[in-house]
Amino acid sequence: MxxxxxxxxxxxxAQVWGGIRLVPLVREQPVxxxxxxxxxxxxxxxxxxxxGPRTHYASVVPHGFVADxxxxxxxxxxxxxxxxxxxxxxxxxxxxxxxxxxQRHRHxxxxxxxxxxxxxxxxxxxxxxxxxxxxxxxxxxxxxxxxRQALRDGLSxxxxxxxxxxxxxxxxxxxxxxxIHPGQCGVMVYAADALAAAFVLPHxxxxxLLHPSLVEDLYGExxxxxxxxxxxxxxxxxxxxxxxxxxxLAALRAAARECExxxxxxxxxxxxxxxxxxxxxxxxxxxxGPFTLWRFLPPFRPGGAGQHIGETITDHxxxxxxxxxxxxSEAQIRRGHLLxxxxxxxxxxxxxxxxxxxxEEEVVRRIRAAGFDSLLRARA
Amino acid sequence: xxISTGTDxxxxxxxxVLLFVNAAITSTGQREFRSTAYQQQLSxxxxxxxxxxxxxxxxxxALALDINDHNxxxxxxGLLEHAADAGAEEKRTEGRLIAARLARLPPQRVxxxxxxxxxxxxxxxxxxxxxxDWLAARPDPAxxxxxYRSGLKTAARHxxxxxxxxxxxxxxxxxxxxxxxRPGHRTSYRHGLxxxxxxxxxxxxxxxxxxxxxxEGFAARRGxxxxxxxxxxxxxxxxxxxxxxxxxxxxxxxxxxxxDVDLTVMPLTRLALYVLxxxxxxxxxxxAELTDALRTAARRAAGPHAGGWGRVAAVLDDSYSSSxxxxxxxxxxxxxxxxxxxxxxxAAPGAYSPLWTSGRADPLLVRPWGPTPLGIRVLDALDLTxxxxxxxxxxxxxxxxxxxGEVLRxxxxxxxxxRRTAVVHVNPVYDAxxxxxxRLAPSVPTAGVRDAEDLPALVEIAGxxxxxxxxxxxxxxxxxxVARFVSDDGAGATx
Numbered sequence: 001m002x003x004x005x006x007x008x009x010x011x012x013x014a015q016v017w018g019g020i021r022l023v024p025l026v027r028e029q030p031v032x033x034x035x036x037x038x039x040x041x042x043x044x045x046x047x048x049x050x051x052g053p054r055t056h057y058a059s060v061v062p063h064g065f066v067a068d069x070x071x072x073x074x075x076x077x078x079x080x081x082x083x084x085x086x087x088x089x090x091x092x093x094x095x096x097x098x099x100x101x102x103q104r105h106r107h108x109x110x111x112x113x114x115x116x117x118x119x120x121x122x123x124x125x126x127x128x129x130x131x132x133x134x135x136x137x138x139x140x141x142x143x144x145x146x147x148r149q150a151l152r153d154g155l156s157x158x159x160x161x162x163x164x165x166x167x168x169x170x171x172x173x174x175x176x177x178x179x180i181h182p183g184q185c186g187v188m189v190y191a192a193d194a195l196a197a198a199f200v201l202p203h204x205x206x207x208x209l210l211h212p213s214l215v216e217d218l219y220g221e222x223x224x225x226x227x228x229x230x231x232x233x234x235x236x237x238x239x240x241x242x243x244x245x246x247x248x249l250a251a252l253r254a255a256a257r258e259c260e261x262x263x264x265x266x267x268x269x270x271x272x273x274x275x276x277x278x279x280x281x282x283x284x285x286x287x288x289g290p291f292t293l294w295r296f297l298p299p300f301r302p303g304g305a306g307q308h309i310g311e312t313i314t315d316h317x318x319x320x321x322x323x324x325x326x327x328x329s330e331a332q333i334r335r336g337h338l339l340x341x342x343x344x345x346x347x348x349x350x351x352x353x354x355x356x357x358x359x360e361e362e363v364v365r366r367i368r369a370a371g372f373d374s375l376l377r378a379r380a
Numbered sequence: 381x382x383i384s385t386g387t388d389x390x391x392x393x394x395x396x397v398l399l400f401v402n403a404a405i406t407s408t409g410q411r412e413f414r415s416t417a418y419q420q421q422l423s424x425x426x427x428x429x430x431x432x433x434x435x436x437x438x439x440x441x442a443l444a445l446d447i448n449d450h451n452x453x454x455x456x457x458g459l460l461e462h463a464a465d466a467g468a469e470e471k472r473t474e475g476r477l478i479a480a481r482l483a484r485l486p487p488q489r490v491x492x493x494x495x496x497x498x499x500x501x502x503x504x505x506x507x508x509x510x511x512x513d514w515l516a517a518r519p520d521p522a523x524x525x526x527x528y529r530s531g532l533k534t535a536a537r538h539x540x541x542x543x544x545x546x547x548x549x550x551x552x553x554x555x556x557x558x559x560x561x562r563p564g565h566r567t568s569y570r571h572g573l574x575x576x577x578x579x580x581x582x583x584x585x586x587x588x589x590x591x592x593x594x595x596e597g598f599a600a601r602r603g604x605x606x607x608x609x610x611x612x613x614x615x616x617x618x619x620x621x622x623x624x625x626x627x628x629x630x631x632x633x634x635x636x637x638x639x640d641v642d643l644t645v646m647p648l649t650r651l652a653l654y655v656l657x658x659x660x661x662x663x664x665x666x667x668a669e670l671t672d673a674l675r676t677a678a679r680r681a682a683g684p685h686a687g688g689w690g691r692v693a694a695v696l697d698d699s700y701s702s703s704x705x706x707x708x709x710x711x712x713x714x715x716x717x718x719x720x721x722x723x724x725x726x727a728a729p730g731a732y733s734p735l736w737t738s739g740r741a742d743p744l745l746v747r748p749w750g751p752t753p754l755g756i757r758v759l760d761a762l763d764l765t766x767x768x769x770x771x772x773x774x775x776x777x778x779x780x781x782x783x784x785g786e787v788l789r790x791x792x793x794x795x796x797x798x799r800r801t802a803v804v805h806v807n808p809v810y811d812a813x814x815x816x817x818x819r820l821a822p823s824v825p826t827a828g829v830r831d832a833e834d835l836p837a838l839v840e841i842a843g844x845x846x847x848x849x850x851x852x853x854x855x856x857x858x859x860x861x862v863a864r865f866v867s868d869d870g871a872g873a874t875x
Contacts, residue, residue: 012751013780024751177414179700179751179778182738237782238755240790247794252787253759260780 001294002279004312007319009200011264011272012181017174019230021193023267025186031202031321033071034291034313038210039064039120041107045216049107049122049129055156057129060164061107061122062216067313067322069289070117111286111293119288123324124218127309130283130295131328132158135339138375139347145364146347150375160332162218168196169227172215180208186323188272189214192230195275195306196223200323202313222306222329236263274305275325290316298328300336307333335370342367394851397438397858398844399816400431402828404447404455405838406817407810410707413774415812417707423812424454432458436465440474441858443481444865445841446834452481453493460507461500475506476866482514487524490514491531498538508539515541522571525556527591533560592617619646623654643673648681649831652718655744656710663744670744678721681833685726692727693766695757696720697773698736703748713748715808716772718832723770726836735761737773752776754820755783762791768802770835774809775818775826785821792823804842806835 008031012024040063041047047061110129111121138154139146165171168191178187185207186200196219201207238259245251268276280296287293291313298307310325328336345351353363367376407424411417428451432439436459443455456478459466466474482490494511497503515535518524521543524532535541536557543557558565559574569575572589579586580598587598592613599609610629614622623646643651655663655670663670679686702713720743724732734743735757738750754777761769777784788803806829807817817828825842829835844854 013778015751015778016781177701180749181751181779235781238780238786239782240786242790242793247790249759249763249795252790252795253756255790256755256759256783256787259783259786263780 001282001314001318004276004280004296004323005314005318005320006200006276006323009186009320011267012184013260013263014236014267015174015178016233016235017177018170018232019192019227020170020174021190021233022174022178023188023190023271024181024184025188025200026181026183027185027204028183030185030204031315031319033069033289034202034315034321035068036201036203036206036210036322037066037068038213039066047107047122049110049125051110051129057110057125057132059125059128060218061125063213064107064120064122065210065322066114067119067121067288067291067293068117069119069291113286117289119286119293121285121293121311123311124326126285126293126311127295127324127326128160128162128218130297130311131309131332131336132160134297134336135343140343141347143348145349145377146375147377155372155375162220162326163224165215165217165219168219168224171219171227175212175215178211180211187211187214188267188275190233190271191219191223192226193233193271194223194226194327195272195308196220196226196327198272198275198308198310198323198325200320202321217324218326220327220329220332223327236266238263275308278305278307285311291321297336298333300333300340302330302334302337331370334366335372338366338370338372391851393435393438394844394854396431396435397854398841400427400438401442401445401447401841402807402817402826403427403810403815404442404445404451404828405830405834406448406808406828407812408448408450408708408830411705412708412809412812413701413703413705413712414776414809419812420810423815424451424810427815428454428458432462433465437470437473438858440470440477441862443477444858444861446831446837448830449485449489452485453489453496456481457493457496457500460497460504460510461502463504463506471506473862475510477862478510479513480866482510483517487518487528488531491528491535494535494538495531498534503538511535511539512541515539520573521556522559522573523591525559526573526577526594529560536560588612588616590616592621620650623650626654627657643669644676646673646677647831648674648677648722648833649714649718651677652714652721652832653710656714656717656746660745660747667744674718674721675725678718678725681722682725682836685836687726687728689723689726690728690767691731691764692723692768692770693733693761693764694720694723694735695754695761695769695771695773696734696736697752697754697771698738698740698746698748699750699752699776700748701752701774701776710748712774712808713746715806715829715832717743717746719770719772719806719829719835722832722835733761733764733766751779753779753783755780755785755787758784758787762787762801766801768804770839771803771805771820771824772829773805773807773820775805775807775811775820777820785819785824788821788824792821804839806838806842 006025008027008029009025010028012026014021014023041061045060045062047059049057049061051057107122110126111119114120136155136158138150142151171189183204185202185204186198188198189196197214197217199214201210238256240252240255240259278298280298282294282296285293285295293311293313295311297309300307307328308325309328310323312320313322315321341355342352345355349360349363353360356363364376403424407420409417409421409424412420439455440459443452459474459478463471497507515521521532536543543554555566555569555571555574559569569578576586576589577594580590584602584604587595587602590598595613606628610625614629617625622641626641646654651674655674696716696719698713698716702710702716704711704713720734736746737752737754737757740746752773754771754773758769758771803824805820805824805826807826808829809817810828811818817826819826825845827838827842827845829838843849844857
């Protein structure tokens with residue numbers, strides 16, 4: 001498996017608000033046997049995740065998702081539902097508690113099994129942690145260029161910046177005025193026509209509940225700037241050509257259908273091409289019955305189209321049931337590229353320079369410019 | 381009064397006029413689904429100033445149309461604040477229009493207008509005369525003194541009004557003056573309402589004699605139970621107060637309303653708003669009653685036009701955006717629902733076909749949800765070859781965007797060039813950025829709508845937007861409206 005297969009999802013007509021374009025993805029048939037719910041956390045989302053012995057991941061974690069593959073998702077209650085006594089019983093006179101206790105901020109593992117067939121995972125952080133942990137161990141061989149800290153701690157501490165959806169200009173409003181389609185299970189978010197995020201869920205009801213959660217997600221620096229400085233994007237208004245053909249209502253209807261089909265095709269090839277056409281390195285996180293939770297990393301090719309990290313749940317046929325992506329900025333792609341080349345060359349700067357087609361001094365300069373200064377000895 | 385402009389600039393002027401009328405009908409300066417209250421107010425303020433400076437006569441004449449109260453107040457204020465721009469003859473016409481409009485406005489709006497005039501320090505002789513005439517025409521000053529205490533006080537101060545002047549032998553006018561300006565001066569009042577207000581401070585029984593809004597304050601202070609209080613106050617409420625408190629009066633959450641409430645007398649759009657405020661279970665449980673009330677209100681609104689529109693198809697927008705905003709809750713959907721019943725009454729019996737954008741067929745159970753596939757729905761409607769096609773939508777056609785405009789364009793140019801089908805688009809939402817209601821296509825006339833009851837008049841106005849009738853016809857229409865409005869002044873005054 002090295003590609004994302006969005007089979008079963010049809011592209012709907014986009015809705016534009018300012019510089020944000022939202023493209024709905026509609027499922028004919030919901031994915032059976034998997035439901036996703038949201039779980040809210042306190043402390044304004046400031047969260048710390050224990051990844052392993054002495055490894056922590058700290059970020060804004062406003063919510064987690066709970067995947068439920070027991071097949072009883074239809075009957076399960078939404079988040080925040082409280083069980084109370086019947087109104088006519090003696091206990092019913094007591095008012096129901098008005099508050100729900102939120103989880104404390106310390107999470108154990110990115111993905112954690114819950115009682116029953118349920119798995120709690122932290123959306124997007126799963127993918128981001130995969131990116132941050134890229135060659136996290138540092139140099140495997142103690143070449144003389146690498147500092148003692150690099151050999152001892154690897155790349156730790158490793159940090160990347162992202163923006164909360166609230167601070168992406170216009171995103172909140174665009175999500176608010178968006179009209180959810182019947183059967184809609186996903187959305188692609190564009191800022192100034194750059195793909196910012198793709199979000200797919202197994203069931204339309206889940207989507208309706210989780211649609212506002214997009215504003216609490218993380219977005220890359222590029223998206224934040226595009227939204228801030230970009231001009232409003234134009235609507236792709238339908239055009240019916242004034243042909244010489246004899247017009248009738250049936251012909252008009254056919255022309256209208258043609259408009260819809262053209263847009264769906266144009267979107268899948270032109271807009272979402274960079275997400276769907278590139279190959280990814282998939283890393284299995286958890287297997288839950290017929291479904292598998294993966295996170296994936298792009299090939300880190302600098303200077304090309306936008307590259308996305310993300311996580312996905314696929315069924316046994318490889319069909320995407322859940323997807324959430326994060327667009328890397330150009331600097332982040334370069335960092336990933338550099339780390340990959342260094343690791344491929346067994347952390348030998350000379351070999352890495354050959355692989356990159358440049359000189360050793362240039363590679364050293366690139367390492368320093370990428371923010372990995374502490375990896376190198378001062379005299380390297 | 382005649383309104384005329386040069387023929388060369390006539391068309392542009394006519395467009396401006398229609399634009400302004402659309403804005404004045406729809407916008408209330410409140411938050412909409414897609415714009416904030418501030419954006420709406422800013423946009424409206426500009427439009428008012430633009431029309432007032434460039435087409436002052438039209439600006440005044442707009443008072444004779446079915447514009448909403450918010451804009452009527454803004455126009456009156458604009459005319460009075462900038463009196464210097466008008467000549468003597470103009471002022472006379474304006475004065476008549478203003479007086480006629482004030483007589484139709486709800487009193488609380490007029491008192492608020494007076495307060496605004498006082499704050500803006502507008503105190504010329506004409507303003508004082510208009511205010512004095514309006515105050516003199518109020519049926520019971522004592523009632524106003526109790527219900528609009530600060531409003532009347534401000535107005536009286538502003539125009540140097542003397543209460544208890546000549547012609548009031550009972551001396552109640554004098555009492556009103558004392559009530560407002562010398563509280564505690566008298567130990568009791570001869571006028572029942574004034575005395576009830578005095579007694580209500582220490583006697584619970586007197587609270588019930590007061591107008592509802594005043595009594596509410598006393599009831600809160602006394603800690604009276606809301607249900608009991610509303611039950612007792614029911615006979616003293618106005619029509620709309622009764623409708624508004626229906627939900628609170630019903631014992632149980634969705635039980636039947638009290639027997640003394642007659643829904644059929646309510647205005648159509650208000651009734652539609654009330655229906656939409658009910659839950660789905662309540663709506664289906666009371667289906668017969670609600671449908672009957674809506675039909676009766678629609679027949680009353682249709683009046684002489686009932687059954688005269690032939691075969692009618694309607695495309696009604698129940699997309700998510702028709703949920704309006706927190707301030708105008710479900711207003712666009714209520715307008716669509718009211719239009720549904722009104723068109724049913726206007727169409728020839730059995731010749732009406734409604735098409736909701738969501739595809740649902742039960743009008744009573746509509747809910748604002750989903751996208752707006754207006755283009756496909758318009759096609760479905762045109763399939764029925766109606767005489768008239770009415771589109772009720774906020775003009776945001778998004779599935780796919782712009783398809784409705786294209787369909788209507790091709791239909792107009794290729795399939796129906798001799799206009800066998802009359803298409804009209806009525807839009808309940810003012811688009812603050814465009815200074816107009818949003819249009820679907822240039823070939824389709826668009827009119828703003830606030831209350832569905834005005835639909836027949838709006839269709840007439842929308843005819844001018846089609847561009848086939850000249851600007852002269854529009855001005856003639858305005859003249860007719862002004863003459864009609866001024867002649868039967870006060871006839872349509874509402875409670």
